[in-house]
Amino acid sequence: MRRIVKTSLAAGCFAAGLAAAVVHQGAAPPAPVASPDAIALAPPGAAAVVAPSSADAWGGPRSGNEPTLSDRVVRYEIEATLDPKQHTVTGKEKLTWRNRSQQPVKSVYLHLYMNAFEGEQSTFFTEMRNEAAAFRSGVDIKDGEWGHIALSQVAQGGAKVPWTFVHPDNGPATDHTVVRFDLPQAVAPGASTTLDIDFLTQLPRVIARTGYFDSFHLVGQWFPKIGVLELPGERGATAPRWNAHEFHLYSEFYADFGSYDVKISAPKDYVVGAVGELQGAPVEKNGMLTHHYVQDDVHDFAWTADKNSGAPLEDTWTNPGSPQVKLRVLYPKEYVASAAPALKAAKDSLTYFSNTLGPYPYKTLTVVIPPHNATEAGGMEYPTFFTAEGYAKVEPGTLTADMLDFVTIHEFGHGYFYGILASNEFEEPMLDEGLNEYWDMRMMRDQNRPIHATTPLLKALGFAPKFKVFDYERGGSAREEPADPLGQHAWDRLQTIGPVYTRTATVMRDLEEKVGKPAMERAFKEYYRRWKFRHPSSADLRETLAEVTGQRDVVEQAFALHVYSANKVDDRLTSLTSVEQAPQPGTAEVGGKWVETTGKDADKKAEAAHEAWKKAHPKAKSGGPYPFLTTVTVRHYAAIVPQTLLVKFDDGSSETVQWTANERFHKFTWLKPAKAVSAELDPKGLYYIDASRLDNSRTLKADGSAAHRWGFDFAALAQLILSLIATV
Template sequence: MHCCRRATAALIVLLGCLPWLAQAAPAPASTCPTIPLAAANAAAVRAPSAPDAWGGPRPANAATLSDRVVAYSIDAELDPVKHTVRGKQQLTWRNRSAQPVCSVYMHLYLNAFEGPGSTFMTEQRASEQGFRSNVPTKDGEYGYIRLDKVVQGGQPAKWTFVQPDGGPKTDRSVIRIDLPQPVAPGGSTTLDIDFFDQLPRVVARTGYYGSFHLVGQWFPKIGVLELPGERGATTPRWNAHEFHLHSEFYADYGRYDVRITVPKGYTVGATGQLVGTPIERDGKVTHRYMQDDVHDFAWTADKRYAKPLVKTWNGPLGPVEVKVLYNPEYESNAEPVLQATIDSLDYFSKTLGPYPYKTATAVVPPYGAQEAGGMEYPTFFTADSTDTVTPGSLQRYMLDFVTIHEFGHGYFYGILGSNEFEEPMLDEGMNEYWDQRMMTARGQNLVLTTPWLRWFGIGTRITPFDMERLGASLTDPADPLGANSWDRLSSASYGTVYSRTATAMRQIEALVGTPAMARAMKLYYERWKFRHPSIADLRQALAEGTGKPDLVNAAFDAYVYGTGRTDDRITQLTSAEVLPRPGYHTYQGRQVLVSSQAIEKAIERYRTRWTQQHPNAKPWQGPFPYRTVVVVRRDAVKPPQTLRIHFADGRHRDLPVTAQGSWQRFTLVTPAKAVSAQLDPDDRIRMDANPLNNGRTLTAQPQAARRWFSELTALLHSLFVLLATL
């Protein structure tokens, strides 16, 4: 360490010479086989997990909701002036594998915000679209987590920083800890860890602003040891990725017992239930929160919180305490957030499965801390905040939607335990789909207007799923939906994980029928709750539950595992009378040549006689039938759909479009003339890149220009939704 004594402080930091930045790590003991890390390109699992993965489906009479692997006992003390947290953690971890384990991997997420050398901030600089509000971090506003001690059974453990995804060597969001004593197969070990947090100025859903503190990604958190048959693993492997710009979390289920000490006068909210009465001593108050069968823990503290808004929701598994924390400037937000949370509890419990916890806490971020909004943790989430809560306004729509969206993560990220690093579609995308189902069930369409236009009752009404479709990059998708969260063309491409997944799932629902999709999603939830499913497990559940495996598999191959583009369009529509033609005709057993002049005279006589015989005929009626020809062109992915031809007599014919070539021609002879043709008349093919070319009329119609305006305004709003939910 002589170099550190001679170097300047800045050089010390750059060289990583401070003792707490890295410790020399010995090679793992030879008694332990090497357990590799999940690959940096891991994503889009294709092989379904084994039936007994993660201990198998959880039976109704199980003693615990999850097969608990970890237990965290943490003492944390907040200094709200320096914005620091000093923590002592006792982590107990169980080795589920059949081999000894000599090294474990842990996440130090908070180091993503320590400076420009982290993977997170490196990717942020390279991002084309920025991130959330993209508020720059100034000097003195960075944050980090420091390990001060790791002890196993009284013996100190050594650790070193690693970059599993090939990120910069200056990234310190993952460490390998080499254990003094191996953990035997099926055995457990306990690590005593001292750590120190310097919270950043609120950024990417954690940090401080004034007296407000949102403490997320704040403690050393062990990675997941996956076994063969779990999420595509064929041998034991550690799953512990760097903290990327768009990635979030993945961890084992277990028990959290956390004691939070804050100055007197601060209100605390956290994951789980408050146990006992807070203990006051020396001007400080300690709050104890506990929660079983979750895989993360976050909390908040602020001396400016108003009296929390609290209500009890009586669910199928018993009462749930619903709480909203807010600052006085956003008092008007509290009631809408509370109601949206209660409505979400009801909807998700009925459509997926009963909410299994006893609390649900929502936080409305204060003015100036908007970057803290729109984030989820088990039983605890942050909503949006707005100055306008008028029903029907864009701001109220966003307040309700973000509340529903963040609550919904409690199912897709929380109870199902999706791997948000490798398969963000399973959380962000599937959650977005179910949120929009709930918004649709609420009848909560978006109305784009202005105050003075609203006074005249003027506005553009857009359904939730129409809004999603317009932001789904259907014309030129850059990445498969199943790709991981960081190996993507751009932030905009990552954003399609939300909207494009919701659109693809809506298409599957439309094609198989809503009752079938409802059954399939309940099957998925019941089979995989507390078990970490993969994309292949979702596909299998949807195929079984809908009874339409061919349709489901085709959609997954096209959109989830590939970048399939659908664009069916009508390129020809003609409808003309079928008239006699000149030439040889058979008459009384002989071939007779009929001239054009003779045919024209015969047609005229026939028309005159028919008109005399049908004086009250409708305009569309006549003596001759009509031949209608429609040509449909098909590009890339070709889902089955319907062509509807409308006729002048008010009738229509539905014809199946099933050709897997580049075109399909339809020819009909009918009494009435066709007036228009429409592909997908029931709006089931949600992935169609250009719905405007799906229809054709014999005469020009002005509706298309109005539809272009509607689509443009909806697209603008979809961008707002993306920024709010990323």
Template sequence: MTSKIRIQRWAVGLALASTCVLVATAQVKTAAPVTAPIADVVVDDSAVDDIGFAPANGTAVTVPSAENAWGGARTGTEATLSDRVVTYKIQATLDPKKHTIDGKQQLTWRNRSDRPVKAVYLHLYLNAFEGPGSTFNTEMRNNRFGFRSGVQVEEGGFGYSRLQRVAQNGAKVPWKYVQPDGGPSTDRTVVRLDLPEAVAPGGETTIDMDFFNQLPRVSARTGYYGTFHLVGQWFPKIGVLELPGERGATAPRWNVHEFHLHSEFFADYGLYDVSLTVPKDYTVGATGEEQGAPVEKNGMVTRRFVQGDVHDFAWTADNRYAKPLDGVYNGANGPVKVRVLYHPEYANNAEPVLKATIDSLTYFSKTLGDYPYKTVTAVVPPYNADEAGGMEYPTFFTASSYKDVREGRLERYLLDFVTIHEFGHGYFYGIIGSNEFEEPWLDEGLNEYWDHRQLVAAKQHATAQTAFTRLIGFDIGLGEFEQQRLGAMLSKPADPLGNTSWDRMSSGSYGTVYSRTATMMHDIEQQVGKDALERAFKLYYARWKFRHPSSADFREALAEGTGQRALIEKTFAEQVYGTRKVDDSIAEFSSDEILPQPGIVEYKGKPVEITQEQIDKAVDGVREKWKKAHPKAKENEGAASMGAFPYATRIVVRRDGAVVANTVLVRFEDGTSRTLRMSDTGDKRWARWRLVTRSKAVSVELDPERRVFLDRDKIDDSRTLEADGSASRRWSADLAALFQSFLALLVSV
């Protein structure tokens, strides 16, 4: 899912992606759809039932879902992988010259609630691209939000979707555009259907509809460029009726948000049976498995694709695709057919994408759970269609494309990463069914984290480091998660991770959904251990696959799986539900000899004053004797010798943010060291130690094992008594990583 035109989305947070503002006065010149006039559709508002909407700006869910939510956990003994709610039978014909789609859809929907439903709601996502009045474009313009690569829609490049006919059991169904989130009245991405016949509790209804789409010039995950067509968010999709005990709902409610700028999608699981008609020289790739042989008629070919237990369907068609590159992953559920579609100019991208996809199938199946479907289709977008890249749908995703992807080059690493990332969404967005509208961190963030774990496990980051070192001319040593923290807005996090995708201060703040989540999960893993963390994720997958978990449901699985409930709840309170920064720093560090002090002492029962002059003479004598006794002792620049007197080392750590478990490593001149531990309980703002040793301390370092990446500034984590270039080297590394992030964004656009 994503605003991801490319890679490491933390680049969005770092570079605050360029603002793209649509020209509100642009003259829209597109082919007029053949559609029923809106005036002919009469809506009786009194017929609408009392089922409300999910909150427009809700926060992350804190109450776990009921055990029987979404039909209960899937055991594998059921007839279907998911508790199917909806069935789509769609016939669609593409006109590749006008870039239009004529569609007929039969939608069968099951009412899971305990009350009659008189009105249902559909998404018409393509209407986000019809002009400046949509919620999507209004947010981009009014909030000055940047989006992906910032491609602006030009004259003739707008898109839209229109209903032409809607009927229930032969009876005409009136409809009305609505704005559940209070967006502009000109937004037409959600439509209400007022059914002539209410759907009884537990009952089903079938709705037939004709629709027409004008695809936009590809600019936001969908559209065309030349003969290339990526068709996503294209069919009228019914909203989700959530029940009490599901994702925080206390009464039946429609989860059917407008198409916001940074939001993506949420839908019920069901069965898709889609027939696609295109010119016979066009290659088609789509969600699901192709059924039977293509049917040719009048220069057009119809291909039928079927896939159950998914919650979306996307496809592509082009007459410039080269011969597809096919491969097979042999998994626990049988062979998975992997297909890569690409254009001749990017033929060298096909093999890396195939390999990365199969590698991802292996890694995700091993660390989360077995892949349940029979196909995966990956699309390498053509030149000048970058906005089609970096997007995921069930069993179908788009990667990126680069000119030179030889081993050892940065572009190869980026291509691998995007492929892994988009495939990974097939788990967190697809199989687990996270709500990308309301809790995007459960998909974008957790997926980002798991993708980088795969790269670390495969040691692929070394390739990127070598390539980047060659590019900038000097060596840096940043790991996957050290990069992530740089775009995580750690100094002043503006929004809790669990906020909705659109209720955010800025595009940069939305970008932290990726990087700050990955950083937070890195720190959790460092504290609970790799095995416990993976055990928790496997539990999460097993419990919530083919359902729709909330933040609270993930929290419970993580707490149970790791056995560290206090840590998990504390971290969620501070990062998922709150905006507590982490900021530990070395405030004071000194190491001085402990010498006698002037004053009154008792000597033979009488008070005697010891003067500074007497002390200095005595100290010189002791030093001389010690030096003679230790002729090979290292000279200490700050004293006559080392070791004649003990040293007192004083360390103060300042805590300006959330309390985290941390360690302090003190190194001494004789090569020894001592580790001090800071508690993760209480709310004390500082910690102080005084160490008495025979050797002088030379340095002190917070978090020596690099476990706390949420810390806003690692530069203030260490001090030395003498001048040391290590801090400046760390600062240079941070700058280099910042440049790397920015470069990644540039490469993507």
């Protein structure tokens, strides 16, 4: 999902104190009824995992020699019919699920995500009411525009299955986004069962991720989807447990890998796109076309239908190690100018991610640009399918072009971090949104794609500032007062979800600077190789980075400071002096007698020495008859982190020292024949997460070249301005 943009100036740009902590309101949930098999649910406070998963978690690493890309746990066969006037989807679902555990399973948990939109009483809307600023663009659902998913029949082998709504996160009793099925026949260890489910999904007017506007339909999280049964040694589990959370305002999704066989019936004048590969030409019947899509080794399925689409833009892409990929861009006619740039950004992303992480394993990629008034369907990801943003005009070197480029890259990147790596976005959103944001910024940096803070009009007037992408990212990373650990779950965050994107990207960028870019890339390639088609945790990422980079202390410190807790980094160079050690007034014992040197005597002696030295060194531009005592004072105002101090002198020499002691301040001194010119903490920029880089350096004389340092903190203001522009 693209980052959430706040439109209130007071809210800032993901700044500290953005919103009050989420408090569930409404009726208290009923006391939970224990499931017949006593398999627990993941607790509501579940967040970043500390203990690494076992080596054989999720069946162990996929070597490529297995018959399937993933260990397919579930299979969905769905027949869906769209009524574009009522904005409903009538569905018949055959869900086949395999019990991976060593004990019989008598109850299963499913997500009914669309019920988040059934009314103000859901967990989603309850949390939205507690926000200090509008969610995303602030579009509201009006009367008659709500959505829901209704179960009309559930059966196992012909026997009816009773169901009960549950509240794993202690949300309001009126939330219906998680349901428990108590099975007539228990599923034995290693066995599979099939559930036949008839349902009706009423799409809402699109306000977040899914829904309709006019003839446009983005159908996501629309069918009953089973939760994940985690086993001991997987993501910190010590016993079998169901992982199924309510649909929160800022949370996204988590599901098992499997196969999808979906038939979509829509009016024949509607352009349809979906996850996976189309199986032959659509079949026409009674004015409807049935589109048959199949995709294995994914964990979700979404689709779109619109009668006002332009002719799809199509292309292919090839790269060593990947199959040939068929690309398709679906767009509304008013945004035809955005289709080709989105296609190019998608192809560029395929190449970059395949080369730097690992091959793209699928044969299709569909990009959907929502129409005007349906922008809240934009910036959303599904396997082999994502939505971008659209503009009527796209002029290179302007903000709109950059936003189109960035959102396309970002949503494609989710295909790796959300799609193939399949982390738990409820409990550890950092592993998707954060790591994806970091890799997107990396791509844009490596390909010299800056952020242009201008519009076509301002550009024509000569106002065209631009920012390096990590400077821009740093601006929104909650440096001053970080409140939430990066590894915190997606809800109950004081500063909401924004810093998960920006702060994670900045922390990972800093880690890259410390361990080296090649080492970081090797580590992420190994992370992808080791954990693709599984479900890694924060601890699994930590262990992979530590092992491959060979710098465990550096990696573990970054995780301790920022992933498992929220620490401010604020290092400052508080003073710089460089004083010539000329004769000083006072008394001294000489030959048994005390002799006084007056201030006047000392000045005369120093003056004579300077004149003599200048005569002896007529071309010297620095130095003198006496050495200089240089003193630099540095302080840790927050977390204590290793630092580097660089001091430059007027003879061209320099001194570099490492400050690693566990202390709040230190005074470094040098006695040298040259006078200091400047001093700088963190000269290589290892800590972009530092609250302010303006206080990291000093010069003894005014130095205009130091003005570039303002760019680092000016980016914070610039990001706010750009975000506001992007919402209009």
